[in-house]
Amino acid sequence: xxxxxxxxxxxxxxxxxxxxxxxxxxxxxxxxxxxxxxxxxxxxxxxxxxxxxxxxxxxxxxxxxxxxxxxxxxxxxxxxxxxxxxxxxxxxxxxxxxxxxxxxxxxxxxxxx
Amino acid sequence: xxxxxxxxxxxxxxxxxxxxxxxxxxxxxxxxxxxxxxxxxxxxxxxxxxxxxxxxxxxxxxxxxxxxxxxxxxxxxxxxxxxxxxxxxxxxxxxxxxxxxxxxxxxxxxxxxx
Numbered sequence: 001x002x003x004x005x006x007x008x009x010x011x012x013x014x015x016x017x018x019x020x021x022x023x024x025x026x027x028x029x030x031x032x033x034x035x036x037x038x039x040x041x042x043x044x045x046x047x048x049x050x051x052x053x054x055x056x057x058x059x060x061x062x063x064x065x066x067x068x069x070x071x072x073x074x075x076x077x078x079x080x081x082x083x084x085x086x087x088x089x090x091x092x093x094x095x096x097x098x099x100x101x102x103x104x105x106x107x108x109x110x111x112x113x
Numbered sequence: 114x115x116x117x118x119x120x121x122x123x124x125x126x127x128x129x130x131x132x133x134x135x136x137x138x139x140x141x142x143x144x145x146x147x148x149x150x151x152x153x154x155x156x157x158x159x160x161x162x163x164x165x166x167x168x169x170x171x172x173x174x175x176x177x178x179x180x181x182x183x184x185x186x187x188x189x190x191x192x193x194x195x196x197x198x199x200x201x202x203x204x205x206x207x208x209x210x211x212x213x214x215x216x217x218x219x220x221x222x223x224x225x226x227x
Contacts, residue, residue: 104158
């Protein structure tokens, strides 16, 4: 158990819909990262928050957004869903931003039908 | 920009045999290097990391890796594998000033058979 909790574990939704994925980082970790894992793109970095502020952005679509709340949990919002958004979405957390170990959650498997 | 290349998409290996997974990276700045393992239907677990210092890094479950700056490589090795080592292995890099975001390779599927 990494200490990072992601909910829900599985999500099935229709095209055009909006979903919210939730992540609770390990106790004491200030950084939260979101990654997308798909068969065609592999593991891609989406976005990072540190202590409530956005710190780094990767290949995140405009239809996707995220935020980190004062209690440090984070949410990833995916809207106007397309079939190609079907993937495993991972959250990871670390104490700080530089070179430290990132602990990954079990992921949320999103299926868009 | 940096990139990570895992040279083998799949590596079949017999139980108790050694295994080496190859990883090459490119970057114009200093990097930190990592190997993660993903078991079926699980998240990623850190095997080992290189931040600085000794180029031979030992990790969990008997794995080790060697950082070679001149060849820009970070190959992962285990002298004797078990059936339970069947999993997907990812090499990743983090640039020193990138706030810890990881760039992953495509992964290497290790299949251990008796």
